[in-house]
Amino acid sequence: MNLAVFRKTARETAPLLVILTAAILAFETLFVIAVREFAEQIADVWQRIELVRLIIQMLIGADRLADLTPTTLTIIGLAHPLLYALTWTLLLTTCTRVIAGEIDRGTADLLLTLPISRVAIYVAVSAVWLVCGVVLSLAPLVGIWVGRSLVPLTVPIELEPLWIPTVNLFALYLAIGGAVLLISSLVSRRGKAVAIVLAGLLASFLLNFLAQFWSPAERMSFLGLLHYYRPLLCVQTGEWPLGDIAALVGIAACCWLAGLWWFARRDIPAA
Amino acid sequence: MTSDVLRVAAPRVPSSNRGMDALVTHDLCKSYGPHEVLHKVNLRVPSGCLFGFLGPNGAGKTTAIRVLLGLLRASAGAAQVLGRDVWSEGPALRADVGYLPGEVRLYDHLTGRATLAFMDAARGGGAAKEVRRLVARLDLDLGKRVRNYSRGMKQKLGLIQALMHRPELLILDEPTIALDPLVRQTLFEELRCVAAEGRTVFFSSHTLGEVEKLCDMVAILREGRLIAQERIEVLRARAVRHVEIVFAAGGASAGPLPPGLQVLQQTEDRIAATWTGPIETLLSWLGGRAVQDLTIAPPDLEDLFMTYYQAGKLEPRP
Numbered sequence: 001m002n003l004a005v006f007r008k009t010a011r012e013t014a015p016l017l018v019i020l021t022a023a024i025l026a027f028e029t030l031f032v033i034a035v036r037e038f039a040e041q042i043a044d045v046w047q048r049i050e051l052v053r054l055i056i057q058m059l060i061g062a063d064r065l066a067d068l069t070p071t072t073l074t075i076i077g078l079a080h081p082l083l084y085a086l087t088w089t090l091l092l093t094t095c096t097r098v099i100a101g102e103i104d105r106g107t108a109d110l111l112l113t114l115p116i117s118r119v120a121i122y123v124a125v126s127a128v129w130l131v132c133g134v135v136l137s138l139a140p141l142v143g144i145w146v147g148r149s150l151v152p153l154t155v156p157i158e159l160e161p162l163w164i165p166t167v168n169l170f171a172l173y174l175a176i177g178g179a180v181l182l183i184s185s186l187v188s189r190r191g192k193a194v195a196i197v198l199a200g201l202l203a204s205f206l207l208n209f210l211a212q213f214w215s216p217a218e219r220m221s222f223l224g225l226l227h228y229y230r231p232l233l234c235v236q237t238g239e240w241p242l243g244d245i246a247a248l249v250g251i252a253a254c255c256w257l258a259g260l261w262w263f264a265r266r267d268i269p270a271a
Numbered sequence: 272m273t274s275d276v277l278r279v280a281a282p283r284v285p286s287s288n289r290g291m292d293a294l295v296t297h298d299l300c301k302s303y304g305p306h307e308v309l310h311k312v313n314l315r316v317p318s319g320c321l322f323g324f325l326g327p328n329g330a331g332k333t334t335a336i337r338v339l340l341g342l343l344r345a346s347a348g349a350a351q352v353l354g355r356d357v358w359s360e361g362p363a364l365r366a367d368v369g370y371l372p373g374e375v376r377l378y379d380h381l382t383g384r385a386t387l388a389f390m391d392a393a394r395g396g397g398a399a400k401e402v403r404r405l406v407a408r409l410d411l412d413l414g415k416r417v418r419n420y421s422r423g424m425k426q427k428l429g430l431i432q433a434l435m436h437r438p439e440l441l442i443l444d445e446p447t448i449a450l451d452p453l454v455r456q457t458l459f460e461e462l463r464c465v466a467a468e469g470r471t472v473f474f475s476s477h478t479l480g481e482v483e484k485l486c487d488m489v490a491i492l493r494e495g496r497l498i499a500q501e502r503i504e505v506l507r508a509r510a511v512r513h514v515e516i517v518f519a520a521g522g523a524s525a526g527p528l529p530p531g532l533q534v535l536q537q538t539e540d541r542i543a544a545t546w547t548g549p550i551e552t553l554l555s556w557l558g559g560r561a562v563q564d565l566t567i568a569p570p571d572l573e574d575l576f577m578t579y580y581q582a583g584k585l586e587p588r589p
Contacts, residue, residue, distance in 0.1 A: 002393060003392070004389055004392035004393040005393060007392075008389055012380075105376055106372075106374065106376030107376050107377065107378055108342075109342065109370075109372040109376065110370075110372070110376070110377070110390070110429075110432070112340075112341070112342055113340045113341075113342065113365055113368070113370045114365060114390065114393045114394060115362050115363065115364075115365040115366035115393075115394060115395075116362055116393055117361070117362040120362075265344070267342070267343045267344055268337070268342040268343065270333065270337070270372075270373075270374075271374075271376060
């Protein structure tokens, strides 16, 4: 890894990371407050309106209305589209900046003619991506902790079971990031890389939604990354979803290695 | 044997060399699908040389440079820079190479100072003194963000980053674009100093004038083929000179003309012509005639290069 490239990439990513982490913290804190204020209404809407039930089921990966507690209600905040949007913003920005982005801007001509191997550049960018992932994945848990401290509930939110979806969320972050790095290595236009990844994520989201009520989609749902993130299930059972985490980490590793292999060999066209 | 191979003569190594060639390619090819951009390019750049790399736009100069820097992978053939393979030993050899791209693209959000600090850190540091010298020499304000720089200022910053680590080989792709004449002069002086220290300058351009002014050797690329590689004086000897000879009455029509003299205009006592070949031959021919006045212009390389550049011909005019 080249420290100069790591520091430069980290400096460029830091402002966005701070903004997005603050947004996630604020969202989760507000969500805990909402759970206290509107727990009954949320549970009522969840149970009564079919579409809402399907959407929540798609987001949290289970249809278990029994045993609804403040802790299980908080799970919605760990799989909310807003959380996804904030996380994916950072992933797309960071993981497309150095390969597709540098080629697109033409700065790759200078970066890749420095005495640094392409492997070292790729590893430096990946290190920034990993550090950001740890911060972003912990942010929801910290936000819930802050919310719990600010507004004590009659039945308190338990933080311990929430470590399981937090780790699962980090694995999801790794899988998506690995895919973004791979796409970024394959193309020479940043906009194209972002478009491909967004299309893939939206397809995964849609597949996950359709799988809740359409059996052909259910059979194919294993193809979508979101299939491997089911926070409610693991919180309610208290079991670590090792298969899901292994699948996500495996996808991340395969994509990351394929991206590295391709980047180390590809031609770098002029901008 | 193809005509391009015939044209490429082995260059003489300048006295300042360090005992090896700075850059050697052997049958270097680069294709994109069926489109061949470089065809069997055999370049040899001696160390310590100011080497001009000429060719019209689209000749393949930038592609050749990108292959030499490891940005593109050669489709066939081999290339060595400073004795190392450009693809498998790229990072190590690039420590001794400075590069200025044809169109300098820098990090817009960084200041000039931060840009150079990053480049220096990525190279392992130690260039601060040389940066200060070059900044003073090129008169550049490093405090501004690159996005606020003019094109000329960006070019200066690009030159500083290419020169600041005192590389053994400097590869400059159209470096004088956007530079005013004074800065261009400063750059040429700087490059002459680089060569005087035994370091090598590989100077790509499509403008003959600046290559002629600066370089010891020149290679000409056209349509992806190397069609000539010579010392400048050898090319000059091959180039035409415009001559005007005034004879004593009636002398212009006396006797046969030597083979290198192409008459443009002739009267009874005056010949306006072009001369190709050793000047001694012309003087020797004139020695036996009553010449009243003689004008011989310096060799006109422009004519020779235009011949090289013309599409559809691989041989220059005799």
